[in-house]
Amino acid sequence: MFGISEFNHLDVAECQQQLAEGKAVVLRGLVNQWPAIDLWSPTYFQKQFPDLEVTIKYFGASNIRTQNTTMQEYVDILQKFKAGEAGTEIPYCHDIPVFLQTQDLLQDIGSFPSSILPSFYQKQWWKFVQFFMSPAGAVTPLHFDTLRTNNLFFQVAGKKRFTLVPWHQRNACRRRGWRWFDHNPEQVQDTDLIEQQSVEINGGDVLIMPAGMLHHVRTLTDSISFNIDYHTKATAFSALTRVIEKMPRENLYYNAVSLLGLAGFMHHDSFFKRYRSYLNYIS
Secondary structure, three states: OOEEEEEOOOOHHHHHHHHHOOEEEEEOOOOOOOHHHHHOOHHHHHHHOOOOEEEEEEEOOOOEEEEEEEHHHHHHHHHHHHOOOOOOOOOEEEEEOHHHHOHHHHHHOOOOOHHHOOHHHHOOHHHHEEEEEEOOOOEEEEEOOOOOOEEEEEEEEEEEEEEEEOHHHHHHHOEEOOOEEOOOOOOOOOHHHOOOEEEEEEOOOEEEEOOOOEEEEEEEEEEEEEEEEEOOHHHHHHHHHHHHHOOOHHHHHHHHHHHHHHOOOOOHHHHHHHHHHHHHOOO
């Protein structure tokens, strides 16, 4: 049954049960002790890692405009936007494989709850991370993660609001293309016809979403976070069956590679060599 379950501790078996039932899980304060909680800010990244390669996404009504730049330049753009000197488009630093660019950042991560992940991902979890930085007011419209993966999300700084919609209601949300939707959960229109629940995620919290869950994300205060998209053998196989919904060819490839790796037919290094480009894949 669709819903959101909240806990103040980690019980992996309980989390897996909740996900299997189609529920999202919030683990309150699970990573409060990470050094990153106190350290990470736009200024910190600009000073310590100015040459990080980042992509800025500007979300329009029906399209995404992107800009490739460096962390140094992104923070300058961010500061100008916040000062009202850079127009009205909100600059969102989005989907950056940050630990692949500099493993020095790993010293800011404390005890990592790798037991949440399938064993295939656990040892080198940091390779799969995608990083986000956004000012208050940034919005990612309703969507599901493009490979129809589970989503392990860490809020490091600031606050975000996730509005969640179950996978089975995707066709009621005015689907656009493969994974985007015109339904806006923040507007009154049609909300009585669509199941949805909202939850606010604060610095130190962890959110886990089951495979295919639709989510709309609003940055409530200046925010830094990262996530890991991950498959199990079951979700990878299920994702492959979505080819009947006109899944993009690239998605079919990444899901097939994931299933081969999880099933033990591909060595991890060989798998990641093929999967690596997904982390910069814009869909």
